[in-house]
Amino acid sequence: MDSARSFATADVAPFRNQWIDPFLFARQAMASPRRFGAILPSGSALGHVMARMVRGHTIVELGPGSGSITRHLLNGLGPAGRILALELDEGIAAHLQQNLRDPRLTVQVGDASHLDGWLSAMGWDGADSIVSGIPFQSIPAPARDAVLSSARRSLSPTGRFIAFQYGLRLLPTFREHFRRVRVIGPIWRNLPPAYVVVGHP
Ligand SMILES: C[S@@+](CC[C@H](N)C(=O)[O-])C[C@H]1O[C@@H](n2cnc3c(N)ncnc32)[C@H](O)[C@@H]1O
Numbered sequence: 001m002d003s004a005r006s007f008a009t010a011d012v013a014p015f016r017n018q019w020i021d022p023f024l025f026a027r028q029a030m031a032s033p034r035r036f037g038a039i040l041p042s043g044s045a046l047g048h049v050m051a052r053m054v055r056g057h058t059i060v061e062l063g064p065g066s067g068s069i070t071r072h073l074l075n076g077l078g079p080a081g082r083i084l085a086l087e088l089d090e091g092i093a094a095h096l097q098q099n100l101r102d103p104r105l106t107v108q109v110g111d112a113s114h115l116d117g118w119l120s121a122m123g124w125d126g127a128d129s130i131v132s133g134i135p136f137q138s139i140p141a142p143a144r145d146a147v148l149s150s151a152r153r154s155l156s157p158t159g160r161f162i163a164f165q166y167g168l169r170l171l172p173t174f175r176e177h178f179r180r181v182r183v184i185g186p187i188w189r190n191l192p193p194a195y196v197v198v199g200h201p
Pocket of ligand 1: 038
């Protein structure tokens with residue numbers, strides 16, 4: 001399960017609506033600033049780094065937004081791979097579903113803090129990698145802990161939790177939930193520059 005897979009750095013599936021995408025994201029983000037925690041989708045450089053850290057074939061993405069990271073995950077996934085993308089915002093989830101059609105991708109409207117329930121409903125045992133776009137710095141601590149606890153319960157024993165963060169003030173929180181935590185970055189070519197935090201159960 002933990003064998004490294006190579007991720008191509010070119011030929012990422014383009015969005016059908018590449019200009020509408022950031023516009024829709026910004027509109028939804030302005031309506032729910034704490035839920036989004038950013039005004040623009042992540043850039044390609046961050047998507048590449050996140051995707052390169054992924055291992056295994058059963059992948060979960062929490063808070064995919066308009067799919068800026070999802071398309072990199074799909075690009076690196078083999079034909080037997082599968083991704084559950086769990087998104088709280090119905091409008092942006094519908095947009096993602098329409099614009100990034102792939103038989104390996106399931107977009108679900110739902111709360112990341114109930115990830116273990118969603119995985120059971122799908123009949124999936126657990127996740128090999130959980131990739132997170134959840135804005136942990138802008139949501140209340142109890143909600144943060146609920147998402148991290150559910151992610152930790154849902155990971156296979158050799159799995160990885162991969163999150164991007166715009167700062168490192170929550171490192172102690174990640175260390176409460178994961179046995180080992182690594183930091184990659186900052187990724188300067190993202191706006192704003194971001195760190196990638198990798199948690200091992
Ligand atoms: C910073 S945006 C990241 C979007 C995308 N991954 C990217 O990097 O461009 C955060 C996303 O997380 C979603 N979100 C926030 N809280 C969530 C939760 N509890 N469960 C699922 N999605 C959530 C928001 O609706 C939003 O789409």
